[in-house]
Amino acid sequence: MRILICGGTGFLGQALAKRLLQDGHELVIHTRHPERHRSRGRLQAEWVADFEQIAAPVQAIVNLTGANLFTLPWTRRRKNDIWTSRIDTTNRLVAWIEAQTQKPEVLLNGSAVGFYGDREDTLLTEVSEPGSGWSTEMVMAWENAAIGAEKAGIRTVLLRTGPVLGEGGMLQPLQLAFKFGLGGSMGDGQFWFSWIHQADWVEAVRFLIRTPTLQGPVNLTSPNPVRYRDFALTLGQTLRRPVWLTPPGWALKPLLGERAELIMSSTRAMPQQLADAGFEWRYPDIGSALKAVCRR
Numbered sequence: 001m002r003i004l005i006c007g008g009t010g011f012l013g014q015a016l017a018k019r020l021l022q023d024g025h026e027l028v029i030h031t032r033h034p035e036r037h038r039s040r041g042r043l044q045a046e047w048v049a050d051f052e053q054i055a056a057p058v059q060a061i062v063n064l065t066g067a068n069l070f071t072l073p074w075t076r077r078r079k080n081d082i083w084t085s086r087i088d089t090t091n092r093l094v095a096w097i098e099a100q101t102q103k104p105e106v107l108l109n110g111s112a113v114g115f116y117g118d119r120e121d122t123l124l125t126e127v128s129e130p131g132s133g134w135s136t137e138m139v140m141a142w143e144n145a146a147i148g149a150e151k152a153g154i155r156t157v158l159l160r161t162g163p164v165l166g167e168g169g170m171l172q173p174l175q176l177a178f179k180f181g182l183g184g185s186m187g188d189g190q191f192w193f194s195w196i197h198q199a200d201w202v203e204a205v206r207f208l209i210r211t212p213t214l215q216g217p218v219n220l221t222s223p224n225p226v227r228y229r230d231f232a233l234t235l236g237q238t239l240r241r242p243v244w245l246t247p248p249g250w251a252l253k254p255l256l257g258e259r260a261e262l263i264m265s266s267t268r269a270m271p272q273q274l275a276d277a278g279f280e281w282r283y284p285d286i287g288s289a290l291k292a293v294c295r296r
Helices: 011-022 034-040 076-099 134-151 171-179 198-209 228-239 249-263 272-276 286-295
Strands: 002-006 026-030 046-048 060-063 106-112 155-161 216-220
Touching: 002 011, 011 026, 011 198, 034 046, 060 076, 060 198, 076 106, 076 134, 106 134, 106 198, 134 155, 155 198, 171 228, 198 216, 216 272, 228 286
Parallel strands: 002 026, 002 060, 026 046, 060 106, 106 155, 155 216
Antiparallel strands: none
């Protein structure tokens, strides 16, 4: 199968690309600076900066484009970058799909469990209503842009991804802090943390590509979400480091700004679609997931 990955050089995109190449698929990777990656030759792929440069039809598309949500404060300019890097790129992608004579069979479009917002202890599945706040509005706009492909007759899957644990990503700075004895929880630590191991995320995407009955929103999370305090305690135990720093919410929110609604929101998302379809998680519990990551 010939597969287009938009954002194939990021934390998730690279891991997915390597696995798909192992499967024997032919890859096209859309990125802002293809010449940098083409010259390194790390991934055997067709590298493009514009969709019009794609030389032949593709059968599947995985759209993971988007500026990092966590690295910088959400200034007005940064929020605009986050919005346009997702929604505008997806709109261009859908327009390109519509113009193709031979259209792809499936579009798997990035999304996030931020769709549900801060819902305390409510159990959330793919049929749950959206929450509120800027991050929810952004995710909804991203999904609405992708649904244009569905109207063109393309099977469209919305990858509502939770925080991904792997080598790199959000866990990298946390591991460093814990190793220096600076690890801890956040606020009261009672908010729900709907995580997934990177390997399970990759396998879930492969599963979705080859399962034609699945479409619409799909929660890419572990079947066992945990409260953030339990996540922090387990990480400390795994690294054999103390967990004692727990800055209160009132102190964190001024530092995080609007990002607090994303980082400290309580989202208890369950992967009902994947579970019903028979997907099996390699790392279903937080202990085994963190051991696997920290061992590497």
